Amino acid sequence: MQPSDATPELLSPAGNWDCARAAVAAGADAIFFGLPKFNARLRADNFTEDDLPELMKFLHKHGVKGFVTMNTLVFTDELEAAERQLRLIAAAGVDALIIQDLGLAKMAREIAPGVELHASTQMTITSPEGLAFIETLFPMERAVLARELSLKEIERFQAAAEGYVHAPLEVFVHGALCVAYSGQCLTSESLGQRSANRGECAQACRMPYELMVDGEVRELGEVRYLLSPQDLAAVDIIPGLVKAGVKSFKIEGRLKSPEYVAAVTRVYRKAIDDAIAGAASSVTAEDRYELEMTFSRGLTTGWLAGTDHPYLVHGRFGKKRGPLLGEIARCGPGWVELKDEPAIPLTPGDGVVFDAGEDRNEEQGARIWKIENGCLLFHRSHSGLDFDRIRPGQTLYKTSDPKLESEIRRFWQNAKLQEKKTPLHLVVSGQPGEPLVVAIASGGATAGSSSPLQAASKHALSAETLIAQLGRLGDTSYELASLDNQLEGDCHLAVSELNRVRRALVEALDSQASSGPAVVKGTGISYRELMPERASADSSETVLSVLCRSLAQVDAALDSRVSLVHCDFEDPRRYKDAVAMVRSRASDTGTRISLATPRILKPGESGYLKLIERAEPDAVLLRNLSSLEYYKDRTEFEKLGDFSLNVANPITAKLLKDAARLDRLTVSYDLNISQVLDLLRGAPAEWFELTLHQHMPLFHMEHCVFCTFLSKGTSYKDCGRPCEEHVVHLRDRVGQLHRLVADVGCRNTLFNGRAQTGARFFDELRATGLSRYRIELLDEDKDSAKRTIRAYQALLRGESDSVTLLRHVKALEKLGVTEGTLQQA
Structure with missing residues (x-):
C-alpha cells in the first residue's frame, strides 16, 4: 500500500554541514547523515548530537527532510546508549531512521514511534518475501533494497505488493558499489577487526589480488583489482524506476565532498523531474561529464540493467579515475601528444594520471602546465613526473577540473535557498458591532481587530478582499493556502486595520513557534522491556x-x-x-x-x-x-x-x-x-x-570472478561454468591465499585462507x-x-x-x- 504522497523523492548524502547545504541548494528532497555512534560511515565528518536541533531546523526551514543513519549492528552492552540516541533523535524532530539491526529497529518502533523507520540496505532485502517477513516484525515507512537487484527484479516487488501492505521502496541510483552484499561482508572484521557492519570498512575490495587457478598464478596483465566494481550511475534508468513504483532515489557518498553532492544532486533532480513529467530526459553531455568528473571509477548501470560481470568489474584500477582522455601517440621530456583529440574539455591546470598498467600506487599524475599546438605540456621540474617512464600507447585520464570544481562550489555557496513557507488555512468571522477575528482553521493562534466591524453601505468585505489583504505575507514564514469567510451580514473594516490584524496574526504564530514546547516523538518504553527473560544456565551435554x-x-x-x-x-x-x-x-x-x-x-x-x-x-x-x-x-x-x-x-x-x-x-x-x-x-x-x-566467509557477492576472469561470457548463460572445472584462490598483498567458491545462484564467496x-x-x-x-x-x-x-x-x-x-x-x-x-x- 503506497502512501498518499507517492511523488518520488531525491535523497542525498551529507557527511558534514557543507554537504547538507550543497544538497539543499541542488534540490534534494531529503538528506541522510550519521552521528558519531551506530553509523556505517564512521570516517565521515558526521554531525554531533549538539548539531541535531540546528540541522533539523535548517532542513525543515527549506522544506527538506533529515534521515539519521543508525545502520550498524548493536551489541548487548550498547543497547542503553542506543536508547538514549533514539530519544535524542526523536526530540530533535528527525524525520526518519535508517536502521540495519532488527533489534534496534524494534526499539525505534517502540521508543520513538513518531519517527519514520526505514530498513537499511544492510538488512539485505533481496526479495518481496524477505520484505514481507520484515513487515511481520514491525511496520515500516520504507525499505532500501539491495543494490544487486535489476530493474526487472524491482518490478516484481511492485507486483507482489498487490493484496497486502508493502513498504515504499528506496533504491541507490548513484555512487560507489560494494562488491559484497551489504550486511553480508565480513572481510574487514575477519582480516583486521574493522567490521563493515560497524561502520569501519577497510575497503579490501579496492585492493589488488592475484588469481590462482589450480595452484598456478593466472597471468592477467594489468588486471589486478578483481573485486573492485566501477561506480553506479543510473541516470538513464530513472524513468523505469519511477514506473516500477520506486519512492526514493538515493545517492551514495557521505565520505564525498560538497561539490560531489551538489553536482550529482542537481543532475538527478533534473532526471527525476523529467521522469515525473513524462518528458524526454534533459540531462546533457555536460551533466554526464560532471557526474564522471566529481568522482568515478568509471560509471556503469550496476546491476540495474541486468547481469554483465565484466562490464561491472574490469579489474584495471580500484580508485578514482575520471573520464578517459585517450591514448598517447607521441611524447618527450615535458610533453605528450594524444592519438585523437579528447572528447572532453582540457585546460591548463587540469589534473591527469598516466595509466601504464603498473601498480596503481606507483602511477604518475600531474597538472597540465600549458596546451600548445595540440600538445599537453608539463613543467619539467615542478610536475614531479619521471618522463622516462611515459611511453606511447599508455592512456591518459583526467582526474580533476579546477574550473568545474570552482563553478560547483560557487553554485552551492551562493545559492539563494528557498524557505518552505507554512501554509495557513484561515477562518474569518464576525458581524457588524463586533471585532473581526482571524483564526487558524486547525486551532491555535488568533488575531482580532481593535475596532468593531461596521455595516457596509457600499463595498462589503468579500472573500476576494480578505484574501488580497490577509494573503500579503511577504517575507514571513507563511503563505495563505485557503480562507473561509464566515462574516455575517455586510461588513466593512478599514484596510489599515486588516493589515494590522494580519501582522498581529503573524506575530502570534512566530511567538507560538519559538516559545511552544518541543514536540517529542518518543515514549517512556525502555529497551529493558523488550529483552527476553534470562533462563538459568543450560545443563545439557x-x-x-x-x-x-x-x-x-x-x-x-x-x-x-x-x-x-x-x-x-x-x-x-x-x-x-x-x-x-x-x-x-x-x-x-x-x-x-x-x-x-x-x-x-x-x-x-x-x-x-x-x-x-x-x-x-x-x-x-x-x-x-x-x-x-x-x-x-x-x-x-x-x-x-x-x-x-x-x-x-x-x-x-x-x-x-x-x-x-x-x-x-x-x-x-x-x-x-x-x-x-x-x-x-x-x-x-x-x-x-x-x-x-x-x-x-569474507565476501559474499553477486559478482562472479570465475565468469569475469576465466571466461569470455557475461553471465551464467554463456560463461561455460569454469567454477565447476577449476579450484580458484585469490592471493592478497601479504601473500595469503583465500578460497573462492560459487554457489547455486552463481554468487561467489571468498573464504579466509586462515581458519x-x-x-x-x-x-x-x-x-x-x-x-x-x-x-x-x-x-x-x-x-x-x-x-x-x-x-x-x-x-x-x-x-x-x-x-x-x-x-x-x-x-x-x-x-x-x-x-x-x-x-x-
Whole structure:
C-alpha cells in the first residue's frame, strides 16, 4: 500500500554541514547523515548530537527532510546508549531512521514511534518475501533494497505488493558499489577487526589480488583489482524506476565532498523531474561529464540493467579515475601528444594520471602546465613526473577540473535557498458591532481587530478582499493556502486595520513557534522491556555439529558419529544424496541432517527452498529473510537461523526466534568473545549455536570472478561454468591465499585462507550454559576432516585442552589458523 504522497523523492548524502547545504541548494528532497555512534560511515565528518536541533531546523526551514543513519549492528552492552540516541533523535524532530539491526529497529518502533523507520540496505532485502517477513516484525515507512537487484527484479516487488501492505521502496541510483552484499561482508572484521557492519570498512575490495587457478598464478596483465566494481550511475534508468513504483532515489557518498553532492544532486533532480513529467530526459553531455568528473571509477548501470560481470568489474584500477582522455601517440621530456583529440574539455591546470598498467600506487599524475599546438605540456621540474617512464600507447585520464570544481562550489555557496513557507488555512468571522477575528482553521493562534466591524453601505468585505489583504505575507514564514469567510451580514473594516490584524496574526504564530514546547516523538518504553527473560544456565551435554561442503566430509562426520550434520552444497540437487547417506547410517550413528539455504534469494528463486523441502531433512539452516518467511509456519523439521541473520543482541534474538519460530540461532560473526559472552548472558544460552571453527566467509557477492576472469561470457548463460572445472584462490598483498567458491545462484564467496578457532575461549563459553557448538569445513578431504572433527570432540568431552587442540589444528591447516574475530579488539 503506497502512501498518499507517492511523488518520488531525491535523497542525498551529507557527511558534514557543507554537504547538507550543497544538497539543499541542488534540490534534494531529503538528506541522510550519521552521528558519531551506530553509523556505517564512521570516517565521515558526521554531525554531533549538539548539531541535531540546528540541522533539523535548517532542513525543515527549506522544506527538506533529515534521515539519521543508525545502520550498524548493536551489541548487548550498547543497547542503553542506543536508547538514549533514539530519544535524542526523536526530540530533535528527525524525520526518519535508517536502521540495519532488527533489534534496534524494534526499539525505534517502540521508543520513538513518531519517527519514520526505514530498513537499511544492510538488512539485505533481496526479495518481496524477505520484505514481507520484515513487515511481520514491525511496520515500516520504507525499505532500501539491495543494490544487486535489476530493474526487472524491482518490478516484481511492485507486483507482489498487490493484496497486502508493502513498504515504499528506496533504491541507490548513484555512487560507489560494494562488491559484497551489504550486511553480508565480513572481510574487514575477519582480516583486521574493522567490521563493515560497524561502520569501519577497510575497503579490501579496492585492493589488488592475484588469481590462482589450480595452484598456478593466472597471468592477467594489468588486471589486478578483481573485486573492485566501477561506480553506479543510473541516470538513464530513472524513468523505469519511477514506473516500477520506486519512492526514493538515493545517492551514495557521505565520505564525498560538497561539490560531489551538489553536482550529482542537481543532475538527478533534473532526471527525476523529467521522469515525473513524462518528458524526454534533459540531462546533457555536460551533466554526464560532471557526474564522471566529481568522482568515478568509471560509471556503469550496476546491476540495474541486468547481469554483465565484466562490464561491472574490469579489474584495471580500484580508485578514482575520471573520464578517459585517450591514448598517447607521441611524447618527450615535458610533453605528450594524444592519438585523437579528447572528447572532453582540457585546460591548463587540469589534473591527469598516466595509466601504464603498473601498480596503481606507483602511477604518475600531474597538472597540465600549458596546451600548445595540440600538445599537453608539463613543467619539467615542478610536475614531479619521471618522463622516462611515459611511453606511447599508455592512456591518459583526467582526474580533476579546477574550473568545474570552482563553478560547483560557487553554485552551492551562493545559492539563494528557498524557505518552505507554512501554509495557513484561515477562518474569518464576525458581524457588524463586533471585532473581526482571524483564526487558524486547525486551532491555535488568533488575531482580532481593535475596532468593531461596521455595516457596509457600499463595498462589503468579500472573500476576494480578505484574501488580497490577509494573503500579503511577504517575507514571513507563511503563505495563505485557503480562507473561509464566515462574516455575517455586510461588513466593512478599514484596510489599515486588516493589515494590522494580519501582522498581529503573524506575530502570534512566530511567538507560538519559538516559545511552544518541543514536540517529542518518543515514549517512556525502555529497551529493558523488550529483552527476553534470562533462563538459568543450560545443563545439557555439549553437542557438536559439523557443516560439510562435500559428501566426503559428510562421510567423515558420520564416521565420527556427530549428532548433527549441516550440508552446504553448491548444487542443492545433491542434498537428497546427503540425506540418503545420513539416513542409511542413522541407526548406527544417530546423526541427524540439516540442509542450508543459499545466502541470498532474489525474486523467483524460491524453487531452491522447495528443493530442500523435497529432500526431507531433519532440520534446515536458514540464511536469509526470504527463507524465514517461506518456512515460518512449518513444523515438520527443526529451523536454525544462521550467522548471516546478524544476531548481535538479545532483542534481535528474541524477535527472530519468535517471528520465524526458530529452534536455535547462530551467534553473529561480528562479535568478539566479550560481546559473545554478553549476548549469552542477556538471552537464554539454549537459544544459540556458536561456530567454534571455520574459514570465515569474507565476501559474499553477486559478482562472479570465475565468469569475469576465466571466461569470455557475461553471465551464467554463456560463461561455460569454469567454477565447476577449476579450484580458484585469490592471493592478497601479504601473500595469503583465500578460497573462492560459487554457489547455486552463481554468487561467489571468498573464504579466509586462515581458519578461525575459538578453542581458547571454550571454558568461558561453556560457563554461560552454551551447549551447542559448530565447526565448518571448507575443502578438507575425508581424512583431514575426520581429524579436525575428532580434535574438537575431544575438547568438548574434556579429554583435551585448547593448547593441545590448537597445536593439532595448526598442523592440519595448510594456510594457518587464527582467533580472528573472537580476539578482543
